Amino acid sequence: MSQNFFYVTIVLYSCATLAYLVYLVKTTPAVATWANRLVMTGFVAHFLSTIHRFNSAGHLPITNMHESLSFFSLAIVGAFILFERRYRVTILGSFILPVALLLIVASSAFSSAISGLNPALRSNWLWLHTIMAFISYAAFTIAFGAAVIYLIQQHFLKKKRLGALFQKLPSLETLDDINYRCLTIGFPLLTVAIISGAIWAEKAWGTYWSWDPKETWSLITWFIYAALLHGRMTTGWRGRRAALLSIAGFLIMLFTFVGVNLWMPGLHSYK
Amino acid sequence: MNIIVVGLSHKTAPVEIREKVAFSPNQIEKPLRELVALDDIIEGVIVSTCNRVEIYATTRDIAGGIARIKRFMAEYHHIPFETLETHLYNYHSEAAIRHVFRVASSLDSMVVGEPQILGQIKTSYGYAAEYRSSGIILNRFLHKAFSVAKRVRTETRIASSAVSVAFAAVELAKKILGDLSDKTVMLIGAGEMCELAAKHFLNSGAKGVMVTNRTFERAERLAEDFGGEAIAFEEMFSHLHRADIVLSSTGAPHVIIGPKDVDEVIRRRRFKPMFFIDIAVPRDIDPKVDNLENAYLFTVDNLQETVQANLAQRNKEAEKAEEIINQEIGQFHKWLSSLEVTPTIVALRTHFDEIRRAELGRTAATWKELTPEDEKRLEALTSAIMNKLLHTPTLALKKAGQGGRVNLYVDALRQLFDLEAAPEEAEELELEE
Incomplete structure (x- = not known):
């Protein structure tokens, strides 16, 4: 059952991605409407699939690669839907949905067998730690999308190429705004995730911090976003610089999330 | 019934002619009354803007109607007919419908897509409706034109892009700075385009204007016009950081703002972006x-x-818009044609019935042995013959009402049997919608 919803989700996200890509080149408003509808429906299916899996596993379905990639994708799509409503930036979907689709397809490549949860990890801290982490990841992904569009838009402006795509992309101000908003949501949540993780680690493993690769890379991610937030608040960093740092932060975050799990064995590895 | 259009526009007549034939809205009643008093002109609407003067009318006699309207325009404005005629165009039937739909949709405007023309036609139609010079056909026709224009506006992006430099500047500023309501414009120097752009920025919600000029009085005067703030030219750089949008058009022989200046200013603004428009030749920036x-x-x-x-x-x-108009013409034309069918059938039957009654009366008057019963039989017989004879043509006419040949049939019947027009009766016959 949860697998059915999962595959329906993949199909819907594929269609939505396609619609958003068509929206890049076509101006018909109907394309945007349909893309938004598809992504909403996809999100509902994805949510149901996750709930169902939660029921059958008895714990939050983020304990193996299949589950956590799917959960990440769910968080991104949810965040996108919220930002699309708030800022009326449908075009963001053309950049975010491919990422979400890629993650869920990658998720399907891993075994979907339900894995038992290590008794040491059975704790309410699991909820706090992981959900905070995923929401912050989703916010940083949106910031990444906005940053990419910002660079494209700035390129058009500097080269004085003010074509149809330029007209369709949002203003620099809006993009920078989204970037900042994501940062102010993502950074505190990432902080909470790291701190709660440390407390939980002390309870489960007896030490707050063990320089496990995941911990190290999370800290690096945290520092990048901390630097960006600091720069923004004190010296008025914005625009291109903020966009480049957001992109760097996102890539490192992605590595922290996927790369560390796969290639750097440690306490956080789950496959 | 046919729709005809006679008029001139920026495409066919220079402004000297256009202003001579313009109808003032304050005195529109007189020409409207005179227009519908012309022979064979049944309904009329006069549209008069600075770029076009057009008369829409309905008539049975296309060539005659057009000629009479042309002459009317010349005589009304006391212009020699020959002078005016070279600038006039005229359309009838489908071409007339197309023309008016295109005008209302702003496809025939000097700046294609500009929105004023629709309002102007609506006002003109308002006068015609008020003075009852328009009737069922033109009422319907112009309402259709308005809905076509609305469709064109919503279904195409014909009116959505900036087609003047000043407007393009505003659009571009929005793409960089987002909402303009907290943004300030600085005007350096003076010049028509600069001032026009500043006006556009203010109309689009910009917060305020600073004006600077080598002659301070000039800056003050301009600042007053815009409700802005005048700044001495020497102090420009100490105020530049407050400006988000800078419009420059001085007559300076060399640049007055260099990259170093701007770099400093932007640092002072904590890297908030600035939008510069250099209108000067040679360049100011x-x-x-x-x-x-x-x-x-x-x-x-x-x-x-x-x-x-x-x-x-x-x-x-605009191509998409033409496509929409093509669809709508077909629909309206169908309605217009169907309008003729019922009155023609009624007229045809009345005509036949009159003949029948006349002949019957004459026979009855000379037929001495005719009993009332026989008379009834004769009545029934002649009626039956008449109905049988009329059955096929009536059916053909009704069918043609859904096709396209109806005008041909109606005209043929009216001419062959010398039928009178009775357009009033058609009022109830609104097939479409």
């Missing part, structure tokens, strides 16, 4: 300013390119 990260410098040529691109885009959208 060093092109290197554009290399700075948060400074965006555009020249008039850059803006002009955008305008050109938008015009090209607009032409593409």
Whole structure:
């Protein structure tokens, strides 16, 4: 059952991605409407699939690669839907949905067998730690999308190429705004995730911090976003610089999330 | 019934002619009354704007109607007919419908897609409705034209792009700075385009204007016009950081704002972006300013390119609009044709029935042995013959009402049997919608 919803989700996200890509080149408003509808429906299916899996596993379905990639994708799509409503930036979907689709397809490549949860990890801290982490990841992904569009838009402006795509992309101000908003949501949540993780680690493993690769890379991610937030608040960093740092932060975050799990064995590895 | 259009526009007549034939809205009643008093002109609407003067009318006699309206326009405005006629165009039937739909949709405007024309036609129609010079056909026709124009506006992007340099500047500013309501404009120097752009920025919600000029009095005067703030030219740099949008058009022989100046200003603004438009020739702002990260410098040529691109885009959208108009013409034409069918059938039957009654009366008067019963039989017989004879043509006419040949049939019947027109009766016959 949860697998059915999962595959329906993949199909819907594929269609939505396609619609958003068509929206890049076509101006018909109907394309945007349909893309938004598809992504909403996809999100509902994805949510149901996750709930169902939660029921059958008895714990939050983020304990193996299949589950956590799917959960990440769910968080991104949810965040996108919220930002699309708030800022009326449908075009963001053309950049975010491919990422979400890629993650869920990658998720399907891993075994979907339900894995038992290590008794040491059975704790309410699991909820706090992981959900905070995923929401912050989703916010940083949106910031990444906005940053990419910002660079494209700035390129058009500097080269004085003010074509149809330029007209369709949002203003620099809006993009920078989204970037900042994501940062102010993502950074505190990432902080909470790291701190709660440390407390939980002390309870489960007896030490707050063990320089496990995941911990190290999370800290690096945290520092990048901390630097960006600091720069923004004190010296008025914005625009291109903020966009480049957001992109760097996102890539490192992605590595922290996927790369560390796969290639750097440690306490956080789950496959 | 036919719709005819006679008129002239910016495409066929210079402004000297257009202003002579313009109808003033304050005295529109008189020409409207005279128009519908012309022979064979049944309904009439006069549209008069600074770019076009057009008369829409309905008539049975296309050639005669057009000629009479042309003469009316010349005589009303005391212009020699020959002078005026060379500038006039005229359309009838389908071409007339197309023309009015295109005009209302702003496809025939000097600036394609400009929105005023629709309002102007609505006002003109309002007068015609008020003075009862328009009737069922033109009422229906113009309402249709309004809905076509609305469709064109919502279904194509014909009116959505900036086609003037000043407007393009505002659009561009929004793409960089977002909402303009907390943004300030600085005007350096004076000049028509600069002031026009400043006006556009204010109309689009910009917060305020600073004006600076080598002659301070001039700056003050301009600042007063805009409700802004005058700044001495020497103090420009100590105020520049407050400006988000800078419009420059001084007559200076060399650049007055260099990259170093802007770099400093932007630091002072904590890297908030600035949008520069250099209108001056030679340039006021060093092109290197554009290399700075948060400074965006555009020249008039850059803006002009955008305008050109938008015009090209607009032409593409115009094609879509023509397609919409084609569909709507078909629909309206069908309605117009069907309008003729019922009165023609009624007239035809009345005509036959009159003959029948007359002949019957004459026979009865000379037929001495005729009993009342026989008379009834004769009545029934003649009626039956008449009905049988009329059955096929009536059916053909009704069928043609759903096709396209109806005008041909109606005209043929009216001419062959010398039928009178009775358009009033058609009022209830609104097939469409």
